[in-house]
Amino acid sequence: SQQGEEDPQALSIQEGENATMNCSYKTSINNLQWYRQNSGRGLVHLILIRSNEREKHSGRLRVTLDTSKKSSSLLITASRAADTASYFCATPHYGGSQGNLIFGKGTKLSVKP
Template identity: 90%
Template sequence: SQQGEEDPQALSIQEGENATMNCSYKTSINNLQWYRQNSGRGLVHLILIRSNEREKHSGRLRVTLDTSKKSSSLLITASRAADTASYFCATDTGGTSYGKLTFGQGTILTVHP
């Protein structure tokens, strides 16, 4: 199975609610990144969190990283219809794979107006 696995695979919420997506991985990482992909478009970088960081914020986004549990979560607060997209976590495991990202299969988020 893949290094990064997102949970849930799909999430449907109402506008204004919070959305939480989780990512689990298997091997130690150098950093973990979250990306968003709107239908038919390229991926857009959201947040990068390094292995020595526990939490990062960017606007309505909050990312946590728990290296002991090999997991990360992405929280989108006060969601909007425009947040509807697929969200991917990607891990950089460093070492001989330094700089190469391994992506999970993504969480499809639907925000209903």
């Protein structure tokens, strides 16, 4: 079963607007990762946040983590048409190795020029 669940399933915005995606998970984690996937191809790692961190920034990306609510959010600021992709959160399988990631169903982001 999938641990992470992203919300919303789809999001359509105009260029320049901000996009916020949320993720919920079920078990204890030591880190949470966000990945991007373009057109059903390979995934690209965006950002990782550890369980002892509450917020992390990378360029136009901002990730928050609330371990008490078992939730995370990804904010993309000043979106561009090139940000159009599916975004997934992923957490290591509880009790498993870091090579075993559990992904949510993803948020499909469409940024219109």
